[in-house]
Amino acid sequence: MYREALISLRFNLTDNCDAAVCLEPDLASVQENGRGGSAVFTTVLSSASTFTCSSCHVMSETDGFASDGFRRPGHSLLNSTRRATYKNGIFDKMLDAVNVCVTEWMNATAWTEADTDWINLLNWLDDQSTVTTADPLLIDVVAPPDDLTGGDVSNGRELFNTRCIVCHGFDGAGTQLAPPITGIGLPTDYIARRIRTSGPPDSVAYDGLVEGVMPFWGADRLSDGELVDYSCLCSIRGGCRYRHGWGRPDEFGCNGLQQYQCQDRSERYPE
Ligand code: HEC
Ligand code: HEC
DSSP states (O other), rough: OOHHHHHTTTEEEESSSSSEEEEEEHHHHHHSSSOOOHHHHHSOOOOOOOHHHHHHOSSSOTBBBOTOOOOSSOOOTTTGBBBBBBBTTTTTSSHHHHHHHIIIOOOOOOOOOHHHHHHHHHHHHHHTTSSSOBOOOOOOOOOOOOOOOOOOOOHHHHHHHHTHHHHHHHOOOSSSSSSSOSSSOOOOOHHHHHHHHHTTTTOOSSSSOBSSOEEEEETTSSSSHHHHHHHHHHHHTTTTEETEEOOHHHHHHHBOOGGGGGGGOOOOOOO
């Protein structure tokens, strides 16, 4: 595959280099071979994961939201090829940063500089750039707040259905990307920990990750206030036992919740 790509690679003559004549590979011609960059962006890389780059990143956002109205856990990749460093300055090369996602989130084999998929993806990403240089991102993995009381279920639901929905589906019913998580009575502190610090504990790029294949939500992708509302929604939707008996969340709100009574996943609101 790579051999074929090289053989049919076209070169363009340029005059903007030190040597008298320069040859520049016409990367667009590579895209004629194998999957084009946008296909690489939107398809799975391994049979061991259902995630695609587009599960977690988009190419353009307004105030952190994609054109479909949803927010992804990862930042937009617009102008990402123009950043000088990646992952809080750990990597100078974009490929090294991308390979963290490829291996740690997508369960696939790391790309080399010569991989057609990578060349096509890089070319496609770079083509869309709107600036010459872009500032590096600050990626903040933070611990969840200790106090998770005061959450608002209906706010949590609205937030959920514009963010978590991408993988967990409407109202957390589950999709092929992620399991159902509402109505099963997960404890709030567990939910909060998963949202903030989900990911491989031995990650080469991020400190503080605890467990799971779900990506963490960093400080600037989700606020602590939102986190409290999500934890509330995910822990009690479907009902929980309250001090005064069984009830739906909206009857009592999260403040009246006796958290220990929601920890048994078999407890549900009797329909
Ligand atoms: C399961 C979620 C997930 C998938 C799939 C994923 N990423 Fe990421 N990626 C993240 C998270 C979370 C971060 C850290 C926060 C951020 O930078 O947006 C990140 C960071 C990055 C960064 C570093 C940004 C920087 O400037 O430091 C790049 C580049 C990147 N991803 C590209 C990709 C590409 C390309 C793919 C597909 C091959 C991909 N990612 C797949 C979740 C994912
Ligand atoms: C990129 C896809 C993706 C997104 C977006 C995502 N999740 Fe997840 N989540 C997963 C996957 C996959 C799992 C199951 C594997 C694991 O536990 O890591 C999971 C597991 C969880 C769990 C643990 C469930 C259990 O039974 O142990 C919780 C809680 C959770 N997600 C909450 C959320 C919330 C809240 C959001 C939105 C803020 C969210 N997730 C966004 C993919 C995602």
